[in-house]
Amino acid sequence: xxxxxxxxxxxxxxxxxxxxxxxxxxxxxxxxxxxxxxxxxxxxxxxxxxxxxxxxxxxxxxxxxxxxxxxxxxxxxxxxxxxxxxxxxxxxxxxxxxxxxxxxxxxxxxxxxxxxxxxxxxxxxxxxxxxxxxxxxxxxxxxxxxxxxxxxxxxxxxxxxxxxxxxxxxxxxxxxxxxxxxxxxxxxxxxxxxxxxxxxxxxxxxxxxxxxxxxxxxxxxxxxxxxxxxxxxxxxxxxxxxxxxxxxxxxxxxxxxxxxxxxxxxxxxxxxxxxxxx
Numbered sequence: 383x384x385x386x387x388x389x390x391x392x393x394x395x396x397x398x399x400x401x402x403x404x405x406x407x408x409x410x411x412x413x414x415x416x417x418x419x420x421x422x423x424x425x426x427x428x429x430x431x432x433x434x435x436x437x438x439x440x441x442x443x444x445x446x447x448x449x450x451x452x453x454x455x456x457x458x459x460x461x462x463x464x465x466x467x468x469x470x471x472x473x474x475x476x477x478x479x480x481x482x483x484x485x486x487x488x489x490x491x492x493x494x495x496x497x498x499x500x501x502x503x504x505x506x507x508x509x510x511x512x513x514x515x516x517x518x519x520x521x522x523x524x525x526x527x528x529x530x531x532x533x534x535x536x537x538x539x540x541x542x543x544x545x546x547x548x549x550x551x552x553x554x555x556x557x558x559x560x561x562x563x564x565x566x567x568x569x570x571x572x573x574x575x576x577x578x579x580x581x582x583x584x585x586x587x588x589x590x591x592x593x594x595x596x597x598x599x600x601x602x603x604x605x606x607x608x609x610x611x612x613x614x615x616x617x618x619x620x621x622x623x624x625x626x627x628x629x630x631x632x633x634x635x636x637x638x639x640x641x642x643x644x645x646x647x648x649x650x651x652x653x654x655x656x657x658x659x660x
Contacts, residue, residue: 423561425578426548430601433573437542439499439535442510449497449543452531453571457596458495459589460567462549464502465509465532470564473582475513478566479521484586488593490521491529498530501544501551501562503537510534547575568596577602 435450452458461478463471475498482490490496498517500510510532518527544551551562565580576596579588595602 422550422552423563424550425563425565425580426550427578427604428546428548428575429577429604431546431548431575433546433569433575434542435573437535437539439533439539440507440510442507442514442532444507447531447533450573452495452497452533453569453573454495455571456494457571457576457593458497458569459593460543460547460569461496461498462501462544462547462551462562462567463498464500464560465505465513466502467560470562470582474564474566475517477582477584479517481584481586481589483521483523485590486586488590490523490526493597494593495529495531498532499540499543500532500534501540501549501553502560503535503540503553504558505534507534568592568602570596570599572599574599574601576600578605580605 433449435448437449439447439449441447459478461474463474465471478496482496488494498510498513514530514532517530517532547567549563549565549567551560553560564582565578566584567578568576570576577592579592592602
C-alpha cells in the first residue's frame with residue numbers, strides 16, 4: 383500500500399471517532415435546538431402499568447370519551463403526537479400507516495384499534511378531524527375507518543395517559559413549543575402497557591408480533607433502544623431538530639472498524655509483495 387494513501391486513511395480515524403459522539407441533525411432548515419433536557423424528554427418503558435381507563439378526551443366529533451371505551455375489548459396502538467406538528471410526528475404517523483397496510487394477519491378495527499393522542503393541550507376536535515380525514519385517504523383500506531381514534535384533551539387528562547406510558551415531554555406555553563420523544567406503545571384490551579417500539583419507522587412484522595402479545599393480555603420484553611429521536615419544534619415557525627444518538631455511534635464505530643481492517647489487510651498485502659522473490 384502506498385505510504386501517502388495509508389497516511390490519508392489513518393488521518394480519517396480521529397474524525398470518524400469524533401463522529402461517534404451524540405449529535406444533532408437538522409431534519410429541515412431551521413433553528414437547531416441544543417437545549418433539550420433528556421431528563422425530561424424520554425420514554426421510560428412502563429411495562430405492565432395500567433393506563434387510567436377514566437382519562438377523558440374529546441374525539442374528532444367533539445364527543446367526550448373515556449380511554450377505556452376506546453379499547454372496545456381489543457389491543458391498541460397508542461401514538462402520542464400532535465396534529466400541527468411539522469416534524470417527527472408526521473413521520474411516526476406515516477410509519478404506523480405503512481406498517482398497518484402491510485399486515486397479513488391482523489386487521490385494523492377488527493383485531494386492534496389505533497389511538498392517536500394529541501399531546502398539545504390547546505388542539506381542538508377540528509384538527510383531529512382533519513388529521514383523521516387525511517389518514518383515512520392515505521390508508522385506503524375500506525372497512526377500517528372505525529379503528530382510528532383521534533383525540534384531544536386538557537393537560538391533566540393527557541398526562542394521566544402519557545405519564546403512565548412513560549412518555550416524557552415538555553411544553554413551553556409561552557413559546558407554544560414542544561420537545562418530545564418518538565415511539566409507539568401497545569396496550570392490552572384491559573389498558574395495560576404491553577410493549578414499545580422506538581423511533582418513527584416500523585415494520586408489519588413488528589406490529590403483528592406486538593399486537594399478538596397485547597391481544598393475549600401479555601406483557602412483552604423491554605424494547606431495545608436502537609434509535610431514539612427527540613424533536614424540538616416551534617409549531618408557529620416549523621423549526622425543529624432531531625437528536626440522533628445510538629445510530630451515529632454504531633455507524634461511526636462500524637466505519638472505524640471497517641477502515642482499520644482495510645488498512646491492516648492492504649498493508650499485509652504490500653508486505654507480502656515486497657517479500658515475494660522476483
